[in-house]
Amino acid sequence: MAETANTTNVEVDKITYRNFESEKDLAIIIGLIEKELSEPYPIYTYRYFVQKWPQHTYLAFYEDQCIGCIVSKLDDHQKHGQYEKQKRGYIAMLAVHPDFRRLGLGRKLISKTLDKMKEDGADEIILETEITNLSALRLYESFGFIRDKRLLSYYLNGNDAYKLKLYVK
Numbered sequence: 001m002a003e004t005a006n007t008t009n010v011e012v013d014k015i016t017y018r019n020f021e022s023e024k025d026l027a028i029i030i031g032l033i034e035k036e037l038s039e040p041y042p043i044y045t046y047r048y049f050v051q052k053w054p055q056h057t058y059l060a061f062y063e064d065q066c067i068g069c070i071v072s073k074l075d076d077h078q079k080h081g082q083y084e085k086q087k088r089g090y091i092a093m094l095a096v097h098p099d100f101r102r103l104g105l106g107r108k109l110i111s112k113t114l115d116k117m118k119e120d121g122a123d124e125i126i127l128e129t130e131i132t133n134l135s136a137l138r139l140y141e142s143f144g145f146i147r148d149k150r151l152l153s154y155y156l157n158g159n160d161a162y163k164l165k166l167y168v169k
């Protein structure tokens with residue numbers, strides 16, 4: 001997961017964004033995520049998200065190359081001890097190609113998915129990230145996410161996670 005800074009020639013205004021469209025996108029997303037996230041996911045995990053919530057998955061492109069993606073969902077959630085259901089957003093995966101980092105792409109992908117979740121009535125949005133992933137923590141906390149819980153040995157590599165939460169309402 002080396003972070004190269006080969007971003008000098010990138011024309012940021014040529015980066016385009018769109019939702020998940022087809023099975024072809026699935027292969028693209030898997031290719032990117034598998035390289036950039038430590039946790040391996042089976043293909044049915046990817047399928048579960050992108051087929052049920054294509055409107056909550058975004059891909060970023062530069063000159064026909066997919067350079068970033070975010071995979072999320074929004075569904076009903078019943079809080080313990082409460083009668084009313086809430087709508088809870090969940091960001092499952094986020095990755096930006098190493099050659100395109102620190103250009104605001106991660107921020108843009110998160111903004112897009114948060115805006116869509118809010119538009120669709122989210123009450124809260126959650127995700128998990130490794131406690132050692134300082135760049136992701138910094139990025140999410142800049143949107144107002146707070147550290148809700150520490151999840152011990154959450155990942156297969158043995159690392160703990162923070163569950164981050166953003167209260168929308």
Ligand SMILES: CC(C)(COP(=O)(O)OP(=O)(O)OC[C@H]1O[C@@H](n2cnc3c(N)ncnc32)[C@H](O)[C@@H]1OP(=O)(O)O)[C@@H](O)C(=O)NCCC(=O)NCCS
Pocket residue numbers: 036037093094095096097100101102103104105106107108128129130133134135136138139142
């Ligand atoms: C985390 C990740 C998505 C950030 O993507 P990005 O496009 O480089 O992020 P942005 O350019 O939008 O950065 C926005 C802010 O995040 C923080 N940030 C991003 N990368 C950082 C780094 N390496 N070190 C410190 N802060 C960082 C900064 O506050 C940055 O704002 P600034 O550039 O104005 O200082 C990217 O590094 C990545 O794909 N990492 C590997 C996969 C991963 O960790 N995914 C998240 C799992 S929860």
